[in-house]
Every structure is written in structure tokens, then in C-alpha cells.
Amino acid sequence: xxxxxxxxxxxxxxxxxxxxxxxxxxxxxxxxxxxxxxxxxxxxxxxxxxxxxxxxxxxxxxxxxxxxxxxxxxxxxxxxxxxxxxxxxxxxxxxxxxxxxxxxxxxxxxxxxxxxxxxxxxxxxxxxxxxxxxxxxxxxxxxxxxxxxxxxxxxxxxxxxxxxxxxxxxxxxxxxxxxxxxxxxxxxxxxxxxxxxxxxxxxxxxxxxxxxxxxxxxxxxxxxxxxxxxxxxxxxxxxxxxxxxxxxxxxxxxxxxxxxxxxxxxxxxxxxxxxxxxxxxx
Numbered sequence: 001x002x003x004x005x006x007x008x009x010x011x012x013x014x015x016x017x018x019x020x021x022x023x024x025x026x027x028x029x030x031x032x033x034x035x036x037x038x039x040x041x042x043x044x045x046x047x048x049x050x051x052x053x054x055x056x057x058x059x060x061x062x063x064x065x066x067x068x069x070x071x072x073x074x075x076x077x078x079x080x081x082x083x084x085x086x087x088x089x090x091x092x093x094x095x096x097x098x099x100x101x102x103x104x105x106x107x108x109x110x111x112x113x114x115x116x117x118x119x120x121x122x123x124x125x126x127x128x129x130x131x132x133x134x135x136x137x138x139x140x141x142x143x144x145x146x147x148x149x150x151x152x153x154x155x156x157x158x159x160x161x162x163x164x165x166x167x168x169x170x171x172x173x174x175x176x177x178x179x180x181x182x183x184x185x186x187x188x189x190x191x192x193x194x195x196x197x198x199x200x201x202x203x204x205x206x207x208x209x210x211x212x213x214x215x216x217x218x219x220x221x222x223x224x225x226x227x228x229x230x231x232x233x234x235x236x237x238x239x240x241x242x243x244x245x246x247x248x249x250x251x252x253x254x255x256x257x258x259x260x261x262x263x264x265x266x267x268x269x270x271x272x273x274x275x276x277x278x279x280x281x282x
Contacts, residue, residue: 002085005058007078010140013065014108015074016050022057024049024087030119031093031210031242034061035218037084038076043069046215046237048112049088050141059087062111062140067264068271089218090241093208097124099182102174103149104130104167104196106188110141112210113187118148120185126150130170132188136161168195181205186245190254197245207245211236213256228252 006018024034033048051060065071076082093116101120105113110131121127129149133139134157146152153170154162163170167188175181184207186196193209200207215225218237225236230247234240 001081001083004076004078004080004082005056007076010062011137013074014062014138014140015065016060016062017073017076018058018060019082019085020057021059021085021087022054024085025052025054025057025059028052028059028088029092030095030115031090032088033090033218033241034059034085034087035089035215036073036082036086038069038072039083042072042083044084044216044218045069046089046212046218048210048241050111050114062108064108068267071268071271086218090237091239093119093185093242095119095123100126100128100180101183101185102128102130102171102181103145104171104184104186104188105132105141105145106167106186106192107133107138108140109188109192109210110139110145113185114141114144114148116185116187117145121148121150125182128174129153130155130167132156132167132170132192134158166195167192168199171196171199175199175203175205184208184245185210185242190250190257193245193248194250197248197250201246208242209245209248210241211243211248211253212241213253214259227256 003020005020008016010016028049033046035044035046037044047061049059050062063070065074103113103117117127127149129145129152132155155165155167155170184200186193187210213225213236216222220235220238226233228249229243
């Protein structure tokens with residue numbers, strides 16, 4: 001059982017949790033994630049560790065309420081407990097002084113790129129950050145990113161905040177400026193990561209993405225999170241979650257992530273109906 005120490009609403013659908021997990025906090029590195037289960041019979045879902053405090057024994061996760069389990073989690077309050085909270089899982093991000101690196105976060109993917117940017121900055125890199133979302137209310141961790149980035153750019157699809165457009169537009173502009181880029185980390189929705197990979201590929205800029213396929217156990221046993229990278233099958237949970245963006249089969253990843261989309265909709269609708277009934281009873 002893992003206690004929720006702090007809960008903070010970052011937007012209508014994005015919530016930040018600080019969770020009591022001393023062993024994970026002690027070993028966690030940038031790029032690691034956890035598998036959590038809210039209760040007996042509940043779904044197991046992977047969530048990236050956004051931050052940790054080894055002294056306090058806590059880890060921070062940021063969750064977007066998009067389906068039954070994430071909506072259920074976001075309804076939990078401080079002092080309540082999560083049944084299972086397993087980690088740190090996955091291969092940590094290889095960190096060294098590359099030189100000048102661009103860290104791109106799309107939507108809640110900013111929670112995943114933030115610890116990477118922080119680690120890269122601590123390693124002596126010049127970090128350029130690009131954070132984007134559909135609209136201003138979905139921009140998260142702007143202050144935190146500004147502290148770990150030498151320069152930070154913000155984009156919104158609808159133009160409600162800063163630059164109107166996509167993170168890939170800002171990436172292309174930076175490349176066009178002639179600035180030497182030694183690496184790119186792009187984390188967010190699959191289409192965003194695919195476009196960023198297509199932008200950097202002609203220039204031979206090493207680019208990494210963090211993949212988010214369907215995952216169950218997180219230890220390489222179930223095989224659900226398999227992806228094709230460089231023509232070879234990989235398990236995201238033990239071989240990743242980060243891979244060379246130019247070798248990822250994004251079309252296959254997209255197709256596999258839609259395997260249970262109809263069942264996910266049914267589960268979400270049943271949960272919403274259950275909540276509505278509870279509210280009526282109240």
C-alpha cells in the first residue's frame with residue numbers, strides 16, 4: 001500500500017501526485033516508470049516517474065484522466081492509498097554531456113521529458129526545451145522546465161498561449177537557424193513523436209522517443225508491449241521505454257495501441273455511468 005502524500009490539480013484533466021514509495025525514490029533515475037494498480041481486480045497501468053525525493057521517500061507522477069483507470073486515480077485524494085506501486089522499471093535514460101540537446105514535451109509527455117532535461121542539464125549540456133499542447137490549459141511544468149532549460153519555447157495548437165503551431169514547427173525553425181544540435185528527446189503522443197523523428201532524420205540528428213504501447217506486467221513476461229525497432233522486435237518495458245526514433249515502426253505502434261480502443265470506450269462509459277449514479281445517491 002502506498003499513501004498519496006500530496007495531490008495537485010494542474011488542469012481540469014491533469015493531476016500531479018506525490019506518492020510515498022521510499023525504495024523507488026532511492027533507486028529511480030530519469031526515464032524510469034512504475035506500474036500501478038489501484039485496488040484488487042484493478043487494471044495495471046504504466047506511469048512515468050516525473051520526479052523523486054530520496055530524503056522524503058516520495059516519487060512524483062503526473063496523470064492525465066483519459067480512461068477508466070486514470071479517471072479513477074485522479075479521483076483519489078491525499079491520505080488515500082494505491083494498492084500496488086512497482087518500480088523503478090525500464091532502462092534509465094543514458095545521460096552524458098552531449099553538448100546541445102533539445103527536449104520536447106507534448107501534452108502530458110512533458111512530465112516524462114522533464115526529468116530527462118534536468119539530468120542532461122546536471123550533466124553539463126545546453127538544454128533547449130520545447131513544450132506544446134492543444135491549448136493553454138494543458139501546458140504543464142512550464143516553471144520547472146524553464147529552470148532546467150537554457151531556452152524554453154512554448155507552442156499551442158490553437159494559439160491560445162505563446163506560439164501558434166506544433167512543437168515540430170519550433171524544432172524545424174531551430175534546425176533552420178543553423179544551430180548545431182547534438183541530440184533530441186521527443187516525448188508525447190505517437191503522431192507528435194513520429195513527426196519530430198521525420199524532421200530530424202534528414203539532418204542525421206540523433207533522436208530518442210519514449211514509447212507507450214499496451215503494457216501489463218512491466219517485466220518482459222507478457223509480451224504485450226512489443227514494438228519493432230530497426231526491424232527487430234523489442235519489449236518496451238525491459239528494452240526501453242526509449243528508442244532511436246529513426247528506427248521505430250510508428251505505424252505498427254499506432255495500430256497495436258488501437259487494439260482495445262472499443263473495449264476501452266465501453267469501460268470508460270461504464271465507469272462514467274457508475275459515477276453519475278453515485279452522485280445521484282449523494
